[in-house]
Amino acid sequence: MSFDEIVCREFAELATDYLDGALPDATLELVEEHLAMCDWCRDYLGQIEATSAAVAHTPAAAPAPDTLQALVAAFRDRPKEDRP
Amino acid sequence: MIAYKFLAAGGVGPFSRYPWPLPRPGAPGAWVAGAGGATVCHDAVHACRATDLPWWLQDELWEAELGGAVTPGRHKVMAPRARLLRRVDGWEAACAQRFADACAGRARDHAVTALDRAGASEPARALAACATPREIRAAVRTGHPPEAARIAYTMAGDAAIRALGGAAVVAAYIAAHAAARVDGDGAMAAERAWQSDWLRTELRLDA
Numbered sequence: 001m002s003f004d005e006i007v008c009r010e011f012a013e014l015a016t017d018y019l020d021g022a023l024p025d026a027t028l029e030l031v032e033e034h035l036a037m038c039d040w041c042r043d044y045l046g047q048i049e050a051t052s053a054a055v056a057h058t059p060a061a062a063p064a065p066d067t068l069q070a071l072v073a074a075f076r077d078r079p080k081e082d083r084p
Numbered sequence: 085m086i087a088y089k090f091l092a093a094g095g096v097g098p099f100s101r102y103p104w105p106l107p108r109p110g111a112p113g114a115w116v117a118g119a120g121g122a123t124v125c126h127d128a129v130h131a132c133r134a135t136d137l138p139w140w141l142q143d144e145l146w147e148a149e150l151g152g153a154v155t156p157g158r159h160k161v162m163a164p165r166a167r168l169l170r171r172v173d174g175w176e177a178a179c180a181q182r183f184a185d186a187c188a189g190r191a192r193d194h195a196v197t198a199l200d201r202a203g204a205s206e207p208a209r210a211l212a213a214c215a216t217p218r219e220i221r222a223a224v225r226t227g228h229p230p231e232a233a234r235i236a237y238t239m240a241g242d243a244a245i246r247a248l249g250g251a252a253v254v255a256a257y258i259a260a261h262a263a264a265r266v267d268g269d270g271a272m273a274a275e276r277a278w279q280s281d282w283l284r285t286e287l288r289l290d291a
Binding site: 004025029032033035036037038039 | 142257
C-alpha cells in the first residue's frame with residue numbers, strides 16, 4: 001500500500017519549516033492533514049513554538065572576557081590554509 | 085464558490101489561529117484575504133469541498149463563500165479570499181460522536197471481512213455482533229484473530245477506542261486505513277467517500 005500522507009516521524013522533520021512558513025503547498029497540505037488528526041504532533045508543535053518563543057526573549061549572553069580573548073587568539077593563530 | 089470551513093471553537097482557524105470575522109444576523113462575515121496575510125495562510129484561504137470534510141473535522145463547521153480564482157488541492161480548495169456565511173448548526177458534539185461511532189462500525193466491518201477471508205467465521209460472527217464502540221473494544225481485547233486478520237482486527241479496536249474518546253477525525257482515518265488494509269487502496273477512497281456522504285446527508289449539505 002502507498003498513501004500520500006506523512007507519519008509523525010516525517011512531521012517532526014518538517015515542523016520547523018512549517019512554523020517558518022517555508023513548506024511548498026503540496027507538503028503543507030500533507031502536514032496540515034496530519035496535524036488535523038494527530039494530537040501528539042499538535043502537542044509537539046506547541047512545544048516547539050513555546051521553546052522558540054522563550055528563547056527569542058532570552059538575551060544573548062556575551063562570552064566571558066577570558067573566553068573571548070582565547071577565541072580571538074585562536075582565530076589569529078590558525079594556519080593560513082584554514083582561513084577563508 | 086460555496087465551500088466549507090472547519091474552525092476551532094470560537095471561530096478560530098485551527099492552524100493559523102486566525103479569529104475569523106463571524107456573520108452577524110442577516111449579514112455574512114467580512115472578507116478575509118489570504119494574499120499577504122500570513123496569519124491566515126501563505127498566499128490563500130483554504131476551505132473544503134463536501135468530499136473533503138472527513139480529513140479536517142474540528143469543533144465548528146461553517147459555510148463559506150470563496151472569492152477569486154479557486155484552486156483545487158487534493159483534499160481542499162484554495163482561494164484569494166473568503167467569508168463565512170453561516171454556521172452549520174448540525175455539526176456539534178453529538179453529531180461528531182455519531183460520526184465517530186459510525187466510523188468505528190465501519191472499521192469493525194472491515195475486520196469482519198478480514199476474519200471471514202481468513203476462515204475465522206466464529207470470531208467474525210462475534211465481532212459483527214458488536215453494536216457499539218465499547219462492545220468492539222471489549223471483543224478485540226479478548227479475541228484471538230488469525231494472523232492474516234490480526235492487523236485489521238487491531239485497527240477495529242483502535243477505531244473503537246478513538247471513537248470512545250470522541251476523536252472522530254482519527255476514527256475516520258483508521259476506518260479508511262482499515263479498508264485499504266483489507267481491500268486495497270481503492271477501498272480507502274471508497275471509505276472516505278462513504279464518510280463524506282454520511283456527513284453530507286446528516287448535515288444536509290449541498291454537494
